[in-house]
Amino acid sequence: MSSSITSKNLIIMAPVLKFPINVGRIDDVQELKKSRKNNIPNRFVRDIAERPALATSHSPMSTSIPVIDLSKLMKGNKEEFHFEILKLSASCEEWGFFQVINHGIDLNLLEKIEKVAMEFFMLPVEEKQKYPMAPGTVQGYGQAFVFSEDQKLDWCNMFALGLVPHSIRNPKLWPTNPPMFSDTVETYSKEIRKLCKDLLSFIALSLGLRGNVFEEMFGLSVQAMRMNYYPPCPRPDLVLGLSPHSDGSALTVLQQGKGNTVGLQILKNNTWVPIQPVRNALVINVGDTIEVLTNGRYKSSEHRAVTHKDKDRLSIVTFYAPSYEIEIGPMSEMVDENNPIKYRRYNHGEYSKHYVTNKLQGKKTLDFAKIPPNNSF
Ligand code: OGA
Ligand code: NI
Numbered sequence: 267m268s269s270s271i272t273s274k275n276l277i278i279m280a281p282v283l284k285f286p287i288n289v290g291r292i293d294d295v296q297e298l299k300k301s302r303k304n305n306i307p308n309r310f311v312r313d314i315a316e317r318p319a320l321a322t323s324h325s326p327m328s329t330s331i332p333v334i335d336l337s338k339l340m341k342g343n344k345e346e347f348h349f350e351i352l353k354l355s356a357s358c359e360e361w362g363f364f365q366v367i368n369h370g371i372d373l374n375l376l377e378k379i380e381k382v383a384m385e386f387f388m389l390p391v392e393e394k395q396k397y398p399m400a401p402g403t404v405q406g407y408g409q410a411f412v413f414s415e416d417q418k419l420d421w422c423n424m425f426a427l428g429l430v431p432h433s434i435r436n437p438k439l440w441p442t443n444p445p446m447f448s449d450t451v452e453t454y455s456k457e458i459r460k461l462c463k464d465l466l467s468f469i470a471l472s473l474g475l476r477g478n479v480f481e482e483m484f485g486l487s488v489q490a491m492r493m494n495y496y497p498p499c500p501r502p503d504l505v506l507g508l509s510p511h512s513d514g515s516a517l518t519v520l521q522q523g524k525g526n527t528v529g530l531q532i533l534k535n536n537t538w539v540p541i542q543p544v545r546n547a548l549v550i551n552v553g554d555t556i557e558v559l560t561n562g563r564y565k566s567s568e569h570r571a572v573t574h575k576d577k578d579r580l581s582i583v584t585f586y587a588p589s590y591e592i593e594i595g596p597m598s599e600m601v602d603e604n605n606p607i608k609y610r611r612y613n614h615g616e617y618s619k620h621y622v623t624n625k626l627q628g629k630k631t632l633d634f635a636k637i638p639p640n641n642s643f
Pocket of ligand 2 (some may be wrong): 513
């Protein structure tokens with residue numbers, strides 16, 4: 267039996283890998299553009315089946331993900347509240363994604379985090395590499411989820427930080443340049459944390475559960491942040507900005523750069539559906555934890571990012587998850603004879619370790635917890 271993981275194991279900072287790994291050369295995508303002109307190194311060129319243009323070419327879908335007005339949930343009248351809760355429930359069941367407007371977070375703060383993030387990515391590469399993401403880890407500047415020399419790379423530069431609990435922080439990875447970077451991250455992460463708590467309580471209500479059920483269960487929730495910068499790509503048809511995956515969190519909050527092009531796509535009924543940015547909205551998605559807790563009723567949808575020929579794109583992503591000590595499994599309210607149990611119980615720290623020590627591979631990571639369907643006739 268494996269021992270449970272505690273926050274002291276610092277799994278976000280230094281996941282335990284089974285073997286020493288050789289990730290080969292990982293080119294910095296922004297630097298590539300300067301040196302290689304229009305030539306795309308082979309390591310970024312996807313196998314035909316994975317290429318974005320092919321996978322979306324048959325898309326008849328013009329629908330977009332639901333927009334939830336948080337002010338209606340926070341202070342709407344009874345009817346408004348009821349209507350919005352139903353919409354929330356339908357979004358989580360059908361899409362696993364929604365956009366939230368009137369979220370109450372100061373728009374200046376959203377602008378500010380975007381500004382410091384862009385300033386950071388525009389620094390000379392030597393400056394950014396003062397905060398290196400070590401191979402096989404997920405904090406600092408570089409590319410996460412690369413574990414072997416022959417793995418394809420994403421057309422993306424990342425910068426990631428563990429935020430809560432404090433024990434997952436690595437102070438050496440907190441930039442001193444741009445000067446306002448770290449302060450802004452602190453303020454932003456506090457506001458996003460409040461939003462996650464509010465959203466989780468409405469998600470609980472939308473399931474007919476007590477509003478505080480997740481907060482009580484999660485303990486001191488783990489919070490981490492990743493900034494993804496996608497430079498323009500001369501051949502967006504050949505590469506992916508970010509490989510298909512579902513998020514290992516309970517809830518993810520994604521801020522898209524103001525005025526950026528479409529880039530995020532969700533897999534729905536085998537079709538990649540682009541998320542059209544909505545002004546001042548935040549994109550929210552259900553992660554693997556909520557899928558397991560609701561026994562699959564709310565979906566942790568597979569998603570990916572694609573690139574653009576002339577335009578860059580920024581996303582600022584917050585992952586909110588239970589404390590590593592917590593045991594997770596389908597809640598008894600979500601299981602009955604029509605909804606047989608689909609996932610086993612597991613320690614969330616073990617799952618996080620599993621998540622960060624495997625490459626992004628669609629929804630495969632959640633096989634960790636799947637109970638095979640009963641095949642008996
Ligand atoms: C992520 C993610 C999508 C994007 O960071 O987990 O899904 O558009 N990002 O950057
Ligand atoms: Ni994601």
